[in-house]
Amino acid sequence: MIFASIPTVLPEETLAELQKEVQENLNQLKPNVLMETIKDWLPELVAFGINLLIALFILFVGSRIIKLIYRMMNRSFVKMDMETSLKKFLLSVLKAFLYCLLGFIILGQIGINSASILAVFGSASIAIGLAVQGSLANFAGGVLILLMKPFRAGDYIISKDGEGTVQTIGLVYTVLTTIDNRQVVIPNGTLSNSALTNVTAMEKRRVDIVIGIGYDSDLKKAKGIMERVIREQEGILKEEPVEVFVSEMAQGAVMLGGRGWAATGDFWKARCGIMEQVKTAFDEAGIEIPYNRMEVQVKERHS
Known part of the structure; x- marks a missing residue:
């Protein structure tokens, strides 16, 4: 033992000197240990600091690049006349994707393993996708409609x-x-x-009407009246052809067909107007429009 030769009871002066010497040795030992520890950590701290500075530089440059790409895509979508809702959605997705990519680059630069983050993110995405697969189908349909x-x-x-x-x-x-x-x-x-x-995809629509007349009616006169009514009807395009023809020899009537063209916004107004005017003109000309009717004969029984 180191202190085996020390007497059991030491004089106070000797004990004080010994304590002083031990304290001085401890004071010399502490800074040395701390300095050694710092020296061991110093390369790693310097490397981390350099990587952190590089990561901050990547963040600064990457943010500027993302904003540039965002503006370029926005101008492209405007030139494509893309729907506003779809444009906003695609720009948001693009921006989120680019910032996530930038984040993974920065994490890799400062030494954080991004593979585990990707694994967690992928698992969460699969779980969410399975939970809302019906809504995702509608979402995909909406994107297709807005694109096509x-x-x-x-x-x-x-x-x-x-x-x-x-x-x-x-x-x-x-x-x-x-x-x-x-x-x-x-x-x-x-x-x-x-x-x-x-229905409104095209600028104009064809107006088709079919009206029956009696077999005893003047066919040529009825066709002339129908053609005149169609041509004079408000909303019918004057530069487009008008056709009137016999479409069917039905059981109770001769079916006359008429065709004209109207602007898409005037279709219903023109069609309803033609039907009304043809009925009025046929009545004035004495042209019969057959309709189903039932004749009931009552016979009296004589006792």
Whole structure:
């Protein structure tokens, strides 16, 4: 033992000197240990500081690049005449993706393993996707509709789930307003996966009417009246051809067909006006329009 030769009881002066010497040795030992520890950590601290500075530089430059790409894509979408809702969504997705990519680059630069973060993010994405797969189908349908543009806001469409004027095209639902002012909300997944008719897609529509006249009526006169009414009807395009013809020899009437063209917005007004004017003109000309009727004869029984 080091202190084996020390007597059991030491004089106070000797004990004080010994304590002083031990304290001096401890004071010399502490700074040396601390300095050695700092020296061991110094390369790693310097490397971390350099990586941190590089990461801050990457963040600064990357943010500027992302803003530049964002502005370029925004101008491209405007030139493409893309729907506002789709444009905002795609720009948001692009911005989020670029910032996530920048974040992974920065984490890798400062020494954080991004593989585990990607694994957690992927697992969470799969779980969320399974939970909302129905909404995702509608969302995908909305993106397809906004990209392919089978119809726009203001168009009148007919589908198996309803018909009406398109008010809004969202990313999940499309809202229609019917002619009697009811609101119909249709999932975009249904619209994108089924046939529909866009009535107002074209600038003009053909107006078709079919009216029956009696077999005893003057056919040539009836055709002339119908052609005149169609040509003079407000809303019928004067530069387009008008046709009148016999479409069918039906059981109780000769069916006359008439065709003209009207601007899409004037279609119903023109068609209803033609039907009314033809009926009035036929009545004035004495041309019979047959209709179903039943004759009842009552026979009296004589006793």
